[in-house]
Amino acid sequence: MFRLFGLALFCLVISNSCGVYSLTGASISPEVKTAEVAYFQNRASVVQPTLSRELTEKLKDKIQSQTSLKLVNESGDVKFVGEIIPSGYIITPAAITSENIAAKNRLTITVQVKFTNSKESQYDFDTSFSRFEDFDSNISIESVESELIRKIGDQLVEDIFNRAFVNW
Numbered sequence: 001m002f003r004l005f006g007l008a009l010f011c012l013v014i015s016n017s018c019g020v021y022s023l024t025g026a027s028i029s030p031e032v033k034t035a036e037v038a039y040f041q042n043r044a045s046v047v048q049p050t051l052s053r054e055l056t057e058k059l060k061d062k063i064q065s066q067t068s069l070k071l072v073n074e075s076g077d078v079k080f081v082g083e084i085i086p087s088g089y090i091i092t093p094a095a096i097t098s099e100n101i102a103a104k105n106r107l108t109i110t111v112q113v114k115f116t117n118s119k120e121s122q123y124d125f126d127t128s129f130s131r132f133e134d135f136d137s138n139i140s141i142e143s144v145e146s147e148l149i150r151k152i153g154d155q156l157v158e159d160i161f162n163r164a165f166v167n168w
Contacts, residue, residue, distance in 0.1 A: 026165040036076025044089035
C-alpha cells in the first residue's frame with residue numbers, strides 16, 4: 001500500500017513540476033489556459049466549399065478532446081491562424097500504367113498555419129502542412145471527395161496539433 005501511494009505521489013510531483021501532460025503526449029505549460037482557432041481561409045484555386053469549415057472544426061475538436069484548454073474567440077494564450085494555400089487543393093496522377101494512363105490519382109491538401117503561444121514564444125511557428133490520399137482513376141473525385149477530405153483533414157489536424165503541443 002505504501003509503495004502504491006509513493007508511486008502516485010511521485011507521479012503527481014513530476015507532472016506538476018514540468019507542465020501539464022495528457023495521455024496523448026501533449027505538453028502544455030500550466031500558464032496556457034485558452035486557445036483560439038481562427039477560421040481557416042480557403043485561398044486554393046479550386047475551392048471545395050466545406051474544406052475550410054471542416055479543418056477549422058476538426059482542430060477545435062482535437063484541442064477540446066485532447067487538452068484542458070478553453071476555446072475562446074479572441075485573445076487566446078495560444079492562437080492558430082491557417083489557410084489553404086493557392087496551390088493547396090490539387091489532384092494529380094499518382095500511378096501511371098504502361099499505356100501512360102493514370103491508374104491512380106492523388107488529392108493533396110496543403111495548409112499554412114501560424115501558431116503563436118503568448119506564454120512561451122519559443123514554440124511559435126509558421127509552417128505549411130501537406131497530406132494526400134490516392135484514389136482509383138476510374139472513380140470520379142465527386143464520389144470520393146468527402147471521404148478523402150475527412151481522411152486528409154484528420155492527418156493534417158494531427159500534424160498541426162503535434163507540432164503545437166507535442167513539440168516534435
